[in-house]
Amino acid sequence: MLTSNKTPIKHVLTFALLCTLSFPSVWAQFFSMDYKESAYREQHSLNRPYADSGHWDGFGAAAITPEYIRLTPDLKSQQGGIWNNKRVDMRGWGVHINFKIHGQGSINGDGIAFWYSKERMMPGPVFGSKDYFSGLGVFIDTFGNHVSPSTASRSESHRNHEHPYISIIVNNGSQKYDHDHDGGHQNLGGCSVKVRNKNSTQILVRYDISMLTVLRDVDGKGLWDICAQVDGIELPTGYYFGLSAATGDLSDNHDIFYVQTYEANNNEMGVHRIHGSRDGIIPSARRDRSPQDEGGAWSVIRIILVLGAVGVIAACGYGLVAITATKPKGT
Numbered sequence: 001m002l003t004s005n006k007t008p009i010k011h012v013l014t015f016a017l018l019c020t021l022s023f024p025s026v027w028a029q030f031f032s033m034d035y036k037e038s039a040y041r042e043q044h045s046l047n048r049p050y051a052d053s054g055h056w057d058g059f060g061a062a063a064i065t066p067e068y069i070r071l072t073p074d075l076k077s078q079q080g081g082i083w084n085n086k087r088v089d090m091r092g093w094g095v096h097i098n099f100k101i102h103g104q105g106s107i108n109g110d111g112i113a114f115w116y117s118k119e120r121m122m123p124g125p126v127f128g129s130k131d132y133f134s135g136l137g138v139f140i141d142t143f144g145n146h147v148s149p150s151t152a153s154r155s156e157s158h159r160n161h162e163h164p165y166i167s168i169i170v171n172n173g174s175q176k177y178d179h180d181h182d183g184g185h186q187n188l189g190g191c192s193v194k195v196r197n198k199n200s201t202q203i204l205v206r207y208d209i210s211m212l213t214v215l216r217d218v219d220g221k222g223l224w225d226i227c228a229q230v231d232g233i234e235l236p237t238g239y240y241f242g243l244s245a246a247t248g249d250l251s252d253n254h255d256i257f258y259v260q261t262y263e264a265n266n267n268e269m270g271v272h273r274i275h276g277s278r279d280g281i282i283p284s285a286r287r288d289r290s291p292q293d294e295g296g297a298w299s300v301i302r303i304i305l306v307l308g309a310v311g312v313i314a315a316c317g318y319g320l321v322a323i324t325a326t327k328p329k330g331t
């Protein structure tokens, strides 16, 4: 009798273990599938030893060390940046940036910007680079200007998010960055990221025709999740990748360890070839949706994940019922 009872229990435990183990693998596969299928592009990447890389130029306070490139030191009123000098002809790409933001004290600024823009090597007030930019900016904004006493009353819709905050902004060259409100209504999406004083942090900025996705690995341990995903973003080919940083009255060290760029596999590539170059596209974002719909694509992903989780739970439940049903009776 005892022997016949052990077998079902063992199966139940094994089945439950497999179900539990399947969750991380499903999540990991979801977040990394396109990234791993993409192809590495050395001409848009930056690795040690930095002095050997002729594809990148620096400006301002940016300084090369053997271990990292420091965009700004932890000093007031600094600006620095590095720019890839190879124009980007990829329609879809993923840029993986490994960095570290650290400094003294508990209130610091201002942050790092990742750029895909028309102009390069032009210092200015937007995280060390020029305002009225044309292209995409993904800002790792470590200081919340919008919560300062002088501006808090004008930024109700953005008061809830905590800094450091990643924000996504697309500009066609006509808009001034709303610095006092950390981008304010210009923000297309984003997320809070507690990046300061970590050993390293990673983000992956992925653009594939009209879809922009930002993934984050705040502790640099390979545990990625989606920060934001925004559909309806149009960017041309022919722009340049860059990184810049700035300090003001508050400061931080803004360090870059590496940049690894991949070309995204895109099944629609043939279609776009037929329709010709994307060089002439003016940067734009779909702005005709309500604030509730801003995360529309993200909502779709959440629905897919929820349905997937329900499916796994249902399968586990069905398996448990089926195994229990096979349990010998008459003990």
Ligand SMILES: [Ca+2]
Binding pocket: 110, 141, 142, 143, 144, 145, 146, 179, 182
């Ligand atoms: Ca800010």
